[in-house]
Amino acid sequence: MPSAVVALTLVSALGCGLAAGIFFAFSTFVMPALDRLPASEGIAAMQSINASAINPWLMTALFGTAATCIAAIAGALADWDESYGPYLLAGGATYLLGAIGVTIACNVPRNEALAAVDPAGDEAIGLWAGYVADWTRWNHLRTAAALIASALQIGALHVS
Amino acid sequence: MSAEPTNRESMSSLVLGVALVAMGLLAGLLYGYACSVMPGLARVDDRTFVDAMQQINEAIQNPVFFLTFLGAPALTVAALVIERRSGTREAGRWIVAALVLYGAGFLVTAAFNIPLNDELMRAGDPDRIDDLARVRSDFEGPWIAWNIVRTLAFTAAFGCLGRALFLRGRTRAG
Numbered sequence: 001m002p003s004a005v006v007a008l009t010l011v012s013a014l015g016c017g018l019a020a021g022i023f024f025a026f027s028t029f030v031m032p033a034l035d036r037l038p039a040s041e042g043i044a045a046m047q048s049i050n051a052s053a054i055n056p057w058l059m060t061a062l063f064g065t066a067a068t069c070i071a072a073i074a075g076a077l078a079d080w081d082e083s084y085g086p087y088l089l090a091g092g093a094t095y096l097l098g099a100i101g102v103t104i105a106c107n108v109p110r111n112e113a114l115a116a117v118d119p120a121g122d123e124a125i126g127l128w129a130g131y132v133a134d135w136t137r138w139n140h141l142r143t144a145a146a147l148i149a150s151a152l153q154i155g156a157l158h159v160s
Numbered sequence: 161m162s163a164e165p166t167n168r169e170s171m172s173s174l175v176l177g178v179a180l181v182a183m184g185l186l187a188g189l190l191y192g193y194a195c196s197v198m199p200g201l202a203r204v205d206d207r208t209f210v211d212a213m214q215q216i217n218e219a220i221q222n223p224v225f226f227l228t229f230l231g232a233p234a235l236t237v238a239a240l241v242i243e244r245r246s247g248t249r250e251a252g253r254w255i256v257a258a259l260v261l262y263g264a265g266f267l268v269t270a271a272f273n274i275p276l277n278d279e280l281m282r283a284g285d286p287d288r289i290d291d292l293a294r295v296r297s298d299f300e301g302p303w304i305a306w307n308i309v310r311t312l313a314f315t316a317a318f319g320c321l322g323r324a325l326f327l328r329g330r331t332r333a334g
Contacts, residue, residue: 014322033216034212045204057194058195154177157322158173
């Protein structure tokens with residue numbers, strides 16, 4: 001593996017692993033905890049978490065990793081005869097579709113709907129139970145996708 | 161060494177690979193507090209903050225979390241034992257470095273984050289706390305600072321395991 005591709009793959013695997021861990025935290029304890037709060041508090045906390053998500057640390061972990069995955073895929077396609085190619089392609093595609101794609105298509109629209117309601121209002125309480133169930137289900141998928149992507153990229157390093 | 165992996169080499173890499181994934185999950189989980197959960201909760205009122213952190217501290221005590229938190233070092237130790245028997249000395253050194261860094265993160269958790277969590281739980285039901293602002297301020301700043309320290313330690317451990325796996329692969333191919 002050319003050293004630039006090694007570096008890209010290591011950074012991608014690290015980024016996918018961190019992203020998986022971030023999603024894992026929400027799936028395994030953050031959402032269950034918020035679900036136990038009085039609805040108005042749970043909604044306020046989640047609205048605030050969503051509003052503060054646009055920060056350089058989280059955005060770099062999620063979208064910086066997407067960029068290195070794309071670059072790693074390009075590296076794989078450039079040397080397609082090498083044994084690591086399929087691992088990099090599958091790993092990058094899994095992250096881009098299963099983590100980033102699901103975030104944009106499934107989690108963000110739900111966050112936007114939640115952001116629009118007043119936490120103390122009746123409408124909010126009705127929305128909250130459905131939000132927790134659906135958002136968390138999609139989040140499980142993101143967790144699995146990022147984890148599998150990290151494992152495939154680690155596999156690419158190993159077979160290189 | 162042969163370019164075709166033996167069964168033992170494949171097994172050893174598999175253990176190291178699974179250790180790596182588990183360590184990544186753990187590092188990312190703590191990173192998630194640092195870049196998502198805590199910045200989010202920073203903006204909520206004192207009662208919601210204390211209530212949410214108390215619930216999070218209870219909810220985190222679940223089998224999946226403990227499996228990750230204790231599974232990552234257990235797999236890393238297993239990878240080290242296998243590496244010592246059949247692998248390269250250089251890869252072994254990176255696995256040792258990962259264990260030391262995990263140990264540092266574990267100590268920070270035990271010495272600082274868990275006592276702060278315990279103190280927050282002892283404050284009791286948020287409805288019956290007289291000075292919510294003080295309970296919050298005693299917890300929030302120090303907990304966040306120590307969480308960043310342990311996140312760095314676990315992330316560095318993750319990086320060391322990645323390096324070790326790469327060295328294994330390169331040795332085998334070479």
